Amino acid sequence: xxxLTRDQMAARVARDIPEGAYVNLGIGLPTMVANHLPxxxxxxxQSENGLLGMGPAPPPGQEDPDLINAGKQPVTLLTxxxxxxxxDSFAMMRGGHLDICVxxxxxxxxxxxxxxxxxxEPDAIPAVGGAMDLAIGAKxxxxxxxxxxxxxxxxxxxxxxxPLTGIACVHRIxxxxxxxxxxxxxxxxxxxVDGLTFDELREISGAPLHSAAATVTA
Amino acid sequence: MIDKTVASVEAAVADVFDGATVMIGGxxxxxxxxELIDALIARGARELTIVNNNAxxxxxGLAALLNARRVRKIFCSxxxxxxxxxxxxxxxxxxxxxxxxPQGNLAVRIQAAGAGLGAVFTPTGYxxxxxxxxxxxxxxxxxxxLEYPISADFALIKAERGDRWGNLVYRKTARNFxxxxxxxxxxxxxxxxxxxxxxxLDPEVIVTPGIFVKHVVQVATPLHAAA
Numbered sequence: 001x002x003x004l005t006r007d008q009m010a011a012r013v014a015r016d017i018p019e020g021a022y023v024n025l026g027i028g029l030p031t032m033v034a035n036h037l038p039x040x041x042x043x044x045x046q047s048e049n050g051l052l053g054m055g056p057a058p059p060p061g062q063e064d065p066d067l068i069n070a071g072k073q074p075v076t077l078l079t080x081x082x083x084x085x086x087x088d089s090f091a092m093m094r095g096g097h098l099d100i101c102v103x104x105x106x107x108x109x110x111x112x113x114x115x116x117x118x119x120x121e122p123d124a125i126p127a128v129g130g131a132m133d134l135a136i137g138a139k140x141x142x143x144x145x146x147x148x149x150x151x152x153x154x155x156x157x158x159x160x161x162x163p164l165t166g167i168a169c170v171h172r173i174x175x176x177x178x179x180x181x182x183x184x185x186x187x188x189x190x191x192x193v194d195g196l197t198f199d200e201l202r203e204i205s206g207a208p209l210h211s212a213a214a215t216v217t218a
Numbered sequence: 219m220i221d222k223t224v225a226s227v228e229a230a231v232a233d234v235f236d237g238a239t240v241m242i243g244g245x246x247x248x249x250x251x252x253e254l255i256d257a258l259i260a261r262g263a264r265e266l267t268i269v270n271n272n273a274x275x276x277x278x279g280l281a282a283l284l285n286a287r288r289v290r291k292i293f294c295s296x297x298x299x300x301x302x303x304x305x306x307x308x309x310x311x312x313x314x315x316x317x318x319x320p321q322g323n324l325a326v327r328i329q330a331a332g333a334g335l336g337a338v339f340t341p342t343g344y345x346x347x348x349x350x351x352x353x354x355x356x357x358x359x360x361x362x363x364l365e366y367p368i369s370a371d372f373a374l375i376k377a378e379r380g381d382r383w384g385n386l387v388y389r390k391t392a393r394n395f396x397x398x399x400x401x402x403x404x405x406x407x408x409x410x411x412x413x414x415x416x417x418x419l420d421p422e423v424i425v426t427p428g429i430f431v432k433h434v435v436q437v438a439t440p441l442h443a444a445a
Contacts, residue, residue, distance in 0.1 A: 048321065049245040050391045065248060065442045066392040072246040072299075083390055085397040085425070086245075086271075087329045090322030094342060118347070125309055126318050127298035133322035133342045167345040 001195040003176040011036040013102055013144055013174050017043055021099040022092075024048065024134055027071040030102040030144050046098060048089050048130040053081025070130065093130070093137030101138035103131065105145045105170075107160045110207045112170040112182035114143065115162035128165075135166030147175035147204070154206030156180070156187065177201060180209070188212040221382045223413055223434045227257035230407045230435040234258055234372055237290075239267040241328070241368075241399040242280055243375035246272055246299075249392035251376040251409045252279040252441040258374065259283055265290045269328070269368055271321065271395060273297035273305035278441060284308060293368060295321035320348060323365050325398060331367035332401025332430075340365050373403030376440065377426070380410040381417075384431030385424045389444075393425065400430040407433045411440065 004012065006029060014036035017023055022044045025033050034056065037043050045054040047069040054069060055076035063074035077083075092098055105116040114135050117128045135141060145155055156173065172190075173180045178201055179191040188210050192201055202209045224230045231254060234240065240258070244250030259282060266289050273294050274281030281304040283289060292314060297305050308314040319327065320342050330338050339362035343349040353364040375396040378389040386408055388396055400406045408426075413436045 047391075049248070050394050064390065064444045066390040066444055068246065068248050068391055072248075077390070083388075083393055085393050086321070086325040086395050087398045090325045094322055094326075094340065123310070125298040125306060127296045128318060128320050128348065129296040130321040132320040132346060132348070136341045136344070137322075163347045164345060 001177075001200070002193055004193060006032060007036075009144060009174055009176055012179070013142065014038070017100060019043065022046060022052070022097065024093070024098055024101040024138065026101065026103040026131070026134065027129070028104045030104055031069075031071060033102055033144070046089075046092060047075070048093070048133075050084050050086065050089050051077060051081060052084070053078040055081070090130070090133050093133045096137060096139055098138040100140045100142060101134040102142045102144050103134060105143045105155065106162045107155050107157050108143050108145075108170050108173055109157050109160050110182070110187050112168045113160050114141070114165045114170050115160040116165050118163045120163050131165050135169045140171050141169050142172045142174060143170050144174045147177040154204060157206045181212070186210050222384045222428070222431060223382050223436070225435075227253050227409065227435050227437065228260065230254065230409070230433045231257045231261050231374070233405065234261055234263045236263050237265045238263060238371040239269065239369070241269040241370040241373040241395070241403055243373070243394065243396040243399055244270065244272075244280070245391065245394040247275050247279065247442045249376050249388070249394045249396055250279045250442065251374045253437045254374040254407060254409050254435070255279050255283050259286050259288065264288050267291045267293070269293040269370060269399070271295050271324065272299060273302055275299060275301045277304065281305070284314065287313070289314060291315040291317065293317045293319055293324065295319055295324050318348060324368070325395070327365050327368040328395070328398045328402045331369035332398060335367060337364050337366050339363065368402065370399070370403040371405065373399040373406040375399055375406065375408050377408050377410045379412045379414050379419060380408055380431070380434040381414050381419055381428075382434070383416060384408070384428030384434055385419050386410065386426040386431060387419055387423060388425055397426045400426045405432045406430055407435070409435050409437045409440065411438060411443070412436065
């Protein structure tokens with residue numbers, strides 16, 4: 001079995017983002033999707049700290065401390081981009097104006113519950129940022145995560161054990177092993193990586209999976 | 219003649235009192251009014267309640283205010299960051315109270331205060347730990363949580379240019395919470411890189427109209443400024 005690298009996962013997510021989409025990429029792994037969006041497609045990246053039309057990182061030496069993304073890294077603004085305040089930025093989310101958001105996750109349940117902000121451990125300092133707004137606000141919520149934790153536990157679960165970010169909000173899950181859709185009938189496997197069978201995937205997943213004539217992805 | 223400009227950051231924050239609620243603009247260090255915060259530290263007001271998206275970065279600005287033990291409670295959405303060591307230590311020692319608010323709820327609660335609303339029903343956070351114990355309602359099949367406004371005695375914000383009537387324009391993503399905090403505080407104090415004559419700001423692009431601003435003070439070369 002060949003697990004997808006983080007870059008391959010990012011490229012796979014990028015493939016599904018159509019021209020004209022307004023998209024928010026969450027902090028961490030989802031940020032990498034930006035590097036794989038085809039240049040010939042007009043895609044509008046939103047960053048919740050207040051910009052639309054976010055461009056790539058500036059060349060070294062040209063960073064502007066007033067121009068950063070939600071992860072507080074220096075970025076650029078594309079021609080045609082715009083700045084706005086936090087009220088407008090979160091109206092874009094809550095108001096259903098964003099087509100797609102891509103979020104990282106600790107766990108996703110069979111019903112599309114998302115847990116991605118807090119481990120719930122007593123000594124953990126909680127931080128939520130815009131995760132809960134994105135989870136309930138974007139028209140289509142995608143999760144991008146490793147299929148299993150480092151210790152081999154499935155991050156796809158029957159019921160989230162970590163504190164929830166949003167209820168029944170996830171539409172599609174991209175992992176290093178598969179692409180799965182959250183449907184009324186349960187989790188539908190759309191793609192599996194090369195060299196892994198549906199039964200093997202089901203074995204290592206913590207929730208029942210269904211096959212949607214799963215095809216192999218590169 | 220109305221002139222809201224003041225000569226120094228010290229004079230600008232001279233009325234901040236012990237126990238005040240103070241909104242501080244900025245997302246990380248972008249838009250953080252570091253010089254006003256330094257003046258607030260020098261002013262010595264204690265037992266403050268602070269509203270900011272984060273809980274300080276490194277050792278300057280908001281982090282320095284926390285480190286000076288002037289803050290009793292902080293409202294924020296994302297306290298934990300790679301460089302939030304000052305807050306982390308205070309929090310672990312039980313020396314600061316945290317009200318964690320999802321970022322969009324923080325924004326809309328500030329907006330509600332500025333707009334004179336009694337509360338808002340927001341879908342964000344429904345069914346999560348951060349909505350526990352709060353009133354909920356289902357409207358047109360969607361679930362909402364009742365959230366109350368966050369108002370403040372003072373707002374300290376950073377803008378790019380201002381005039382003597384208090385009109386402000388911002389710079390890039392340093393705008394973030396500035397405009398909504400300006401409307402939500404009883405006394406808004408803006409530090410600007412440049413004070414310009416009345417009429418120099420295009421009325422079509424003024425972001426914060428002067429009605430929301432009490433004092434404007436020039437800080438020509440602020441910390442974290444573009445080269």
